[in-house]
Amino acid sequence: MMRLAPADLRRFVGDCYMAMGMAEDRAALVADSLVQADLWGHASHGVMRTFWYAARIASGATRIDAPVTVEGGLGAVTLLDANDGIGQVAAQEAMERAIAAARVHGIGAVSVRNSGHFGTAMYFTRQAAAAGCVGFLSTNASPAMAPWGGREKRVGNNPWSWAAPAARHPPMVLDIANTAVARGKLYAAKARGEAIPQGWAIDAQGVATTDPADGIAGTILPMAGHKGYAISMIMDMLSGVLSGSGFGPAITGPYMPEGRSGVGHLAIAINIAAVRPLAEFEADMEALIASLKSAPRGEGVEEIFYPGEIEARSEARALAEGIALPADVVTDLTEQGAALGVRFPA
């Protein structure tokens, strides 16, 4: 593992994107969203993904200079078209507009069509929390699961996030995908020769399995069974269908070098002060969090966390100690940066 200063990583990633032709402000936004994911301990959405977007940028599937255009709306609602551009750019614009609308109307919603992968949803919903709002953001994603009872991938993991301010505490944040487990855990179990728990996967015939090899040949199950399937469909409805974007099997994932992404998003901000004084809301959030953290703990549990607390704890540590990257990620970033003439920070 190598420890790097967040600012150095941010500059490196931004320079790489500028070398790919991205405007400075957009490169800085995408770089910050990736580094921030590392700060929160979400390495899978961090700088290791820097060049993940590169193939789609090179093929023109992601148009890095596409404008985000206003295509419709009414009152507190706006429809944006991302014109096959960068997901982070569209999500940022959407959340800013939702917050601005919430200041005027008490609540604001921004629907986004023809966008791309935006990284980590909580990067955007936490901005709403910082602005005194409750924030919501959803996206749809490429097929990862079968519909409940099926055996062929047709349903995305369709991530969604809520965030709210919590006074002296970091915000309360939910940010989840609707799959029971990341596919990588099946490969890891197979490598260790271990069985997987019921509820993780079905085999190619659509039958529940505890054999990781059968699960890899089949598909991942939704979290919480049929409930997770239903949640994922609702997020596709909110993100893809409402916006007039792609939905269901029509979405192309960020791993594919070509093909329009087609993903849509929905951003909502609720102005807390439209309901009650923000200070009262925050005092109650403190009391709610205290009721969780003071609960009697299970055997072997050292601390109870409220949602979003682990990420905030991780960030504080990484800001002090630097972001730890595995050697193979450092090698990969160094080589790919060098090919663009961008030097990886020593």
Add this chain to the structure above:
Amino acid sequence: MMRLAPADLRRFVGDCYMAMGMAEDRAALVADSLVQADLWGHASHGVMRTFWYAARIASGATRIDAPVTVEGGLGAVTLLDANDGIGQVAAQEAMERAIAAARVHGIGAVSVRNSGHFGTAMYFTRQAAAAGCVGFLSTNASPAMAPWGGREKRVGNNPWSWAAPAARHPPMVLDIANTAVARGKLYAAKARGEAIPQGWAIDAQGVATTDPADGIAGTILPMAGHKGYAISMIMDMLSGVLSGSGFGPAITGPYMPEGRSGVGHLAIAINIAAVRPLAEFEADMEALIASLKSAPRGEGVEEIFYPGEIEARSEARALAEGIALPADVVTDLTEQGAALGVRFPA
């Protein structure tokens, strides 16, 4: 089992509530919400709960004549106080106001404080769908689970629902609580001498268990583990904290004859036509549903359903054949109705 006409049941339940002193329109609303749950096949939220509310009404904990008052708001947002009244009355008012605000502002939100148990969330969100909106409704509830890592009940199951219209199909509907399983299933497994799956419950020491007796002595786990815990906390924030109502351990459940309920709700309606023409949205919903229903099925699966379809199928059957009630529920309703001078339909 006895089959009864929905209209007869609706009249019986409404008459019982009027005999308890409830105004006719309120009695009709609560009766309809219970009968509708039976029509959807959700017997646990159906007419068997008729007298469940009675003890709280008799004690004055639920004030059946309490007005729903406007206490604040801004633009598209309204704050209502249910003044310890009937949950269904408050939720109905909230959803109607959210829909009306969405017509003007594109989106509307209504926060409700000091309410009570409102029955089935989808009873209200489906009204938004019928009005050309996407509807959302959340509520908090009395403690049912430990915070993740804890061993004492401090987190409600905090149900939430989304609904959206789907053209020639009945609406797409999500309506879930955030517990892994209803507590009754632990008692059933214990009675059969069977183990329960991992992920259902922890014992009194907070350790995961597959012994139903240990789970009964302990607490139910959230659906999807820590994800369900986080979702439930977010629903408490949206319902209880945002509205300035009770939250966390301060909520009194509908099983308790006394004590202020303290639950809050949040209703949101998004006017689909503010984003894109409703007919286009609905055509895409049909396509999305078709992609689910046409998926290759798993072994032994006869049909794939989209969220909300099973309830709609159940309703069509029950409207044709009547609502089937178990003999013990019929006996109970007959006796309790007779005590109020209301005759159970033959």
